Amino acid sequence: DVWDSKQVTAVEITFDGPGIFNVDGEVLEHDGFLRIRVLPAALQLLVGKDEVASAGPAEEAVLPTWRADPARWRMLLLYMFGCMSNQAVWIGFAPIESEVMTEYGVSATFVNFLSMIFMIVYLPANFPASYAMDVLGCRWALLVGGCLQTFGVILRCLPADPVTARYLVMSGQALAAVGQPFFTDMPPKIAADWFPAYQRVLADTLASLAMPVGAAVGFVLPVALGLRPMLYFHLAWSALFLSLTFLFFKAAPATPPSPTRKHHEGKSFGQELAAALCNGNLWCLILSFSCSMGSFNTSSTLAAQLVGPFGYSADDASIFGVVTTFCGVLGALAMSVVVGLTGAHKAVLTTCCVLCVLFALLAALTVIYVGDGPWGLELLALAFGGLGFSAIPLMPISFEAAVMVSQAGEGTLAGLCMSGGQILGIGQTLILGELLQSGHPRVAWILLGVLFLVALLAVSLFAPKGKSFDLLLREESSVEASRTSCSS
Structure with missing residues (x-):
């Protein structure tokens, strides 16, 4: 059934009439003639029985069992929004060290530890997060990470005396730190689950860029807003992400983006x-x-x-x-x-x-x-x-x-x-x-x-x-x- 499997730079296909055709997960509509230009080494044309079934006239064509879901870009943007919030929570105290020391009556070492705790907690939290992603999927992993982060930033905003507040802040940072690997480990997972092969590197790159961009935003926010407004901004950001994930992030694409994705399940x-x-x-x-x-x-x-x-x-x-x-x-x-x-x-x-x-x-x-x-x-x-x-x-x-x-x-x-x-x-x-x-x-x-x-x-x-x-x-x-x- 696999009658052609090779790397090409261009292809022209003539059909008996209008229909649809699957090219590496992208389902293309055509009027009877299809011309595809392929960037060098960037895409293979894999033609098998699914494609043969979907290449007939429009009234007889059936959708292939694998194709790229159009919702994949929305899922990626939603993930990036949450990952940026996590990075902003991580680095938020570093740019305003003196204000944090005055507000909570702590030393510079304590302020540094508010960021370093993310590196320390990451190690024991990493494999539970990896398990959640690979076994339960991206949606559940993001919901768990989002809940941990949101509960953490709530603790940081609770009113208390300076001594109690410093422990609430540290506890909140620790909770958000436990949620960190649910975000930082996800770029290759979301790329593989949602994107066809030729788009995975791009999707992985965009997802990974959410980390440095989020950290950059995290540097700007405390300087622009001050300590207390920054804490409330982080809370609103985290709560909004958690709500959007619960409402709109899908558990899986409607169809696998490639045959290999079906092969790797389970x-x-x-x-x-x-x-x-x-x-x-x-x-x-x-x-x-x-x-x-x-x-x-x-x-x-x-x-x-x-x-x-x-x-x-x-x-x-x-x-x-x-x-x-x-x-x-x-x-x-x-x-x-x-x-x-x-x-x-x-x-x-x-x-x-x-x-x-x-x-x-x-x-x-x-x-x-x-x-x-x-x-x-x-x-x-x-x-x-x-x-x-x-x-x-x-x-x-x-x-x-x-x-x-x-x-x-x-x-x-x-x-x-x-x-x-x-x-x-x-x-x-x-x-x-x-x-x-x-x-x-x-x-x-x-x-x-x-x-x-x-x-x-x-x-x-x-x-x-x-x-x-x-x-x-x-x-x-x-x-x-x-x-x-x-x-x-």
């Missing part, structure tokens, strides 16, 4: 996790992701402390943060387009890691040898922008590469990658913080660069067996063949 979570932990290729990817994202997150978190000893102010550090986020969005979009056109995950990951090493080296040389002298600010802004451009795309592309080399659930794979990043992020933050406090900022910068180099070495050992499109095509063909043999 697998054992425990067996998939055990197989993933025995996958050497996946461990290379996790190590590369952990070192690069851990170093990037640490450099972003400690930006003011890293550049302060060399004559730069907190305002300069804020400029570096804005440049990093802006360039990161551009980099993620650009790299996702490259992967979408070529399917070359390893080449793009290697390029990103090389750029991370080069820009980390530029930043270290600038602060050590130029300092706050002529062109120092511009060079350092270029270095931070380059780090954002090359490091932020590593998240969605690593998620999709992990799906290529492992049959485990997408939420589980994202959770493994993010857990490694969180562990190294916590360790690097503590070590670099100690180095900075003890007067060794140069050593801190050197350590950041070394870990980016380790990430590059790890990704060089990553060896996928083929390009993503070839793997998907072979798998979809085998699925179609197995269905044919079963029916016969």
